[in-house]
Amino acid sequence: MPSTSQFQCQSIPTVESLKGQRFALATRHGKEWAFAPAFETVFGAEIVVAAIDTDALGTFDGDVPRPMDAVSVVIEKARRGATALGLRYGLASEGTFGPHPMLPILPITTEHVAFVDLKSGHSVVETLSNHSTNFSHLDPGGDLEAFLARIGFPHHAVLARNVATGTFEKGLNTRPDLEAAFERLGGTATVRLETDMRAHVNPTRMIQIAIAADRLAYRLSMPCPVCAAPGFGSSDVLRGLPCIECGSPTDLVRAEVCSCSACGTKQEVPRRDGRTHADAVDCPVCNS
Ligand SMILES: [Zn+2]
Numbered sequence: 045m046p047s048t049s050q051f052q053c054q055s056i057p058t059v060e061s062l063k064g065q066r067f068a069l070a071t072r073h074g075k076e077w078a079f080a081p082a083f084e085t086v087f088g089a090e091i092v093v094a095a096i097d098t099d100a101l102g103t104f105d106g107d108v109p110r111p112m113d114a115v116s117v118v119i120e121k122a123r124r125g126a127t128a129l130g131l132r133y134g135l136a137s138e139g140t141f142g143p144h145p146m147l148p149i150l151p152i153t154t155e156h157v158a159f160v161d162l163k164s165g166h167s168v169v170e171t172l173s174n175h176s177t178n179f180s181h182l183d184p185g186g187d188l189e190a191f192l193a194r195i196g197f198p199h200h201a202v203l204a205r206n207v208a209t210g211t212f213e214k215g216l217n218t219r220p221d222l223e224a225a226f227e228r229l230g231g232t233a234t235v236r237l238e239t240d241m242r243a244h245v246n247p248t249r250m251i252q253i254a255i256a257a258d259r260l261a262y263r264l265s266m267p268c269p270v271c272a273a274p275g276f277g278s279s280d281v282l283r284g285l286p287c288i289e290c291g292s293p294t295d296l297v298r299a300e301v302c303s304c305s306a307c308g309t310k311q312e313v314p315r316r317d318g319r320t321h322a323d324a325v326d327c328p329v330c331n332s
């Protein structure tokens with residue numbers, strides 16, 4: 045195995061050198077609430093808001109389509125935030141929402157959070173994907189009260205859209221505002237309601253960003269065992285946990301793959317719960 049010094053890029057920061065630093069956070073939606081606690085705890089860092097306009101990189105309301113994939117967008121946002129403030133380190137988050145590919149009734153939320161170092165170009169992205177989202181919509185004429193109750197209105201805002209013209213109003217989080225928007229947009233028969241997914245008006249999403257930001261901070265505190273770059277962490281899983289009865293591989297996770305985005309080192313890590321075998325009930329051979 046090559047020695048650490050052979051791989052060490054002079055300009056990539058060490059975990060230690062991130063301590064007490066200022067990190068730019070690109071947001072206009074109060075995401076410092078989600079990032080600051082973990083970065084303060086792990087690095088004693090200060091989060092400085094870069095209130096830059098990232099709408100050109102895509103918006104949730106569909107007004108501006110995303111020109112690149114979500115991971116590229118989140119890295120670019122973090123870069124722009126750090127550049128705007130003249131800071132070396134940048135942070136950002138980017139969410140995507142949609143129906144589950146197999147169970148369309150179950151929505152999926154994915155949050156990507158990124159760290160970038162402008163000096164070396166090193167970037168680390170952490171991704172969180174689950175069903176903890178209120179992402180939904182109500183077609184014109186649908187059951188308004190049931191929808192509003194289900195999505196957590198008024199703590200979660202909605203967006204009202206005229207289905208014929210596409211004109212919309214967002215950030216609606218009071219009854220009077222909602223009623224006025226219906227009126228302006230042509231009434232309940234022509235208006236579709238959508239959950240407003242911007243973090244500052246969607247606390248369910250803000251919590252997901254906070255969980256992802258926590259994971260990013262802790263991941264950055266892990267140095268790569270080969271090049272020492274910050275951010276050594278989980279990037280994939282390997283399936284095939286052997287059956288306890290017959291030893292056949294099952295669909296359960298056997299190990300995690302941890303990797304470094306700076307030098308490409310990959311390491312197989314055993315399951316964190318210490319489990320080494322699957323029950324026969326999960327085995328395709330024993331159950332065939
Ligand atoms: Zn490395």
Ligand SMILES: [Zn+2]
Nearest residue numbers: 287290327330
């Ligand atoms: Zn078996």
